[in-house]
Amino acid sequence: MDAFRQGFGQPAQLTDALRSALLLIPLTDSDRMLTSTFGGLNWVCAFTSEQEYARYVLAREEQGGTCRFHTVFGWRLLDVLVPTVPGPTGVVIDVAGATPMAFPPAVDEVA
Secondary structure, eight states, rough: OOOTTTTTHHHHHHHHHHHHEEEEEEBTSSBBBBBBEETTTEEEBBBBBBHHHHHHHTTTTTTTTTOEEEEEEHHHHIIGGGGGGGOOOHHHHHHHHSSOOOOOOOOOOOO
């Protein structure tokens, strides 16, 4: 991610790294994947570690309850879970961390 931010990264390799990463996905009280809306788009927050997730929970001041999550590989998040969310949906990694990374919704090519 750092190389990408510095202009040296390759988007395809970054996406491959996301697909192979093991990620923590916050759950709602009804055991559904937590999504947020920002800028007219849906976003799934995913975290690379329990520490990154804890930083997010603290930033949202949710210390009072349990903070449940599901662990999935990035490919499953992108190929199976994100398509279940209505409307364009992107993924943001470690949103409350020092170096968050956003993967915007895929845009279908127009012929």
